[in-house]
Amino acid sequence: MSAGKGSEIGDYLTTHPKVNCVSFTGGDTGISICKKGGMTPYQMELGGKDACIVCADADIDLAAKNIVKGGYSYSGQRCTAVKVVLAAEEIADELVAKVKKGVEGLSVGMPEDDAAITPVISESSANFIEGLVRDAEAKNATFVTPYKREKNLIWPTLIDNVTADMRIAWEEPFGPVMPIIRVKKIQDAIDHCNSNNLALQGCLFTKDINLAIRLSDAMSSGTIQVNAAPARGPDHFPFQGFRDSGIGSQGIQNSLEMMVKVKTTVLNLDQPSYTVG
């Protein structure tokens, strides 16, 4: 065990010739670790812009409940948090109204007061989140709940009519701020999801099982939940991100396999042990 700040001892450890494998959980730091390293095997569990697609036939109450819980629990600071909602135009008004009601019911305060929304991890994180919010504001997004901040405490913010030119459509806030993009066609939602370099998890809401399977196949992300928010799941589930969201797969079996080097010895006897030919 070596203790110390990752930014100070990390490079030494991850490039050390005696280190046989590197398993890392975090954000873009993981990408720079891979770039600095050599032939060491990597398991990378990195950032996510986990998309939630809500189809026109979805159970809107269920979708809204999962967006609120999936997006705002731990103040949005989960790699698997819902980080962008792609809502079919036909149901968007109803969905936004229901999510708004849920968001307005979240208590805001300190962890010791058991508040649902608590300060984000650092001032720099709060500043980054504010940058995404101000960019959306400048580009005329609709603030369904107002943005409010006191030091690192950010009130749960719901932003509608987000468009592809806004940073928050693509970047991971890692805070209690949810963008909603309205889509004319479900294919637009798939295209948005698959155009992001982050592809950890995603979810979709529909009552049509055939559509669910088609869409989950089409969404290029490590895990897709149907009719529930994204989640890592129990430890025996495989857990992996595509593109910049990761390398390899975690989970009990997958992690063990990744950390074991396969070595083969072939015994060549002086006489064949069975008749050949």
Ligand SMILES: NC(=O)C1=CN([C@@H]2O[C@H](COP(=O)(O)OP(=O)(O)OC[C@H]3O[C@@H](n4cnc5c(N)ncnc54)[C@H](OP(=O)(O)O)[C@@H]3O)[C@@H](O)[C@H]2O)C=CC1
């Ligand atoms: N896919 C997954 O399983 C998960 C991914 N995440 C993602 O993590 C991100 C949020 O976490 P955040 O802490 O900001 O991520 P960072 O990538 O900024 O930091 C993660 C860790 O890396 C350490 N670190 C910094 N430099 C190095 C280095 N050169 N070598 C090795 N380690 C280093 C840091 O240590 P120190 O601070 O001490 O310098 C920190 O503990 C989000 O993108 C989130 O989605 C979060 C949870 C799970």
Ligand SMILES: O=C(O)[C@H](O)COP(=O)(O)O
């Ligand atoms: O802990 C983790 O690796 C991730 O944050 C995912 O966990 P969760 O989906 O159970 O929050």
